[in-house]
Amino acid sequence: xxxxxxxxxxxxxxxxxxxxxxxxxxxxxxxxxxxxxxxxxxxxxxxxxxxxxxxxxxxxxxxxxxxxxxxxxxxxxxxxxxxxxxxxxxxxxxxxxxxxxxxxxxxxxxxxxxxxxx
Amino acid sequence: xxxxxxxxxxxxxxxxxxxxxxxxxxxxxxxxxxxxxxxxxxxxxxxxxxxxxxxxxxxxxxxxxxxxxxxxxxxxxxxxxxxxxxxxxxxxxxxxxxxxxxxxxxxxxx
Numbered sequence: 339x340x341x342x343x344x345x346x347x348x349x350x351x352x353x354x355x356x357x358x359x360x361x362x363x364x365x366x367x368x369x370x371x372x373x374x375x376x377x378x379x380x381x382x383x384x385x386x387x388x389x390x391x392x393x394x395x396x397x398x399x400x401x402x403x404x405x406x407x408x409x410x411x412x413x414x415x416x417x418x419x420x421x422x423x424x425x426x427x428x429x430x431x432x433x434x435x436x437x438x439x440x441x442x443x444x445x446x447x448x449x450x451x452x453x454x455x456x
Numbered sequence: 457x458x459x460x461x462x463x464x465x466x467x468x469x470x471x472x473x474x475x476x477x478x479x480x481x482x483x484x485x486x487x488x489x490x491x492x493x494x495x496x497x498x499x500x501x502x503x504x505x506x507x508x509x510x511x512x513x514x515x516x517x518x519x520x521x522x523x524x525x526x527x528x529x530x531x532x533x534x535x536x537x538x539x540x541x542x543x544x545x546x547x548x549x550x551x552x553x554x555x556x557x558x559x560x561x562x563x564x565x566x
Binding site for chain 1: 489545
């Protein structure tokens, strides 16, 4: 079955970076995109970007363009999200999701809590 | 890209129907037939329940249905059950560099 298993919770100091991993299994990794979505405490869902494991192409919304890097490793079928220059309002649960056509996210990771605190 | 507008809350008694709206613009909901709906329980990851406006993934009960008219999409839950009490989010494709989610609706089963 399709699974996306994310790395564990992190506590990060303001101004530092975090890199979250998303290990996939149960499907052909290069046949689907991976998107990242975050959810602040008590907040809604926010799309952070998309990557094609097949080509390495990425799409980022303007809000995160300067601070985010999405990568994949096709050997280990793992996706990564790096977010830099963290601020307190980046405290959120970060999800990876398998992306079908039209930004339909049919399978999700369990989420990784990133807490930004001094 | 602004978030799609959903009512903050909706409620119904068991067996009743509840409909949640999701209003966007011609650049997102109205421009593409790629509207999805997600169900989320507290502390859990979202689950896809409707995609491409009205398609249900395998395993999703047919009590859940989706539709779209102009810039507004809707999710209807018929025959409401206690387990349907959750948060619901819509999302829409909005071009290659833009996917937008709705503000979310908390459904309460009375």
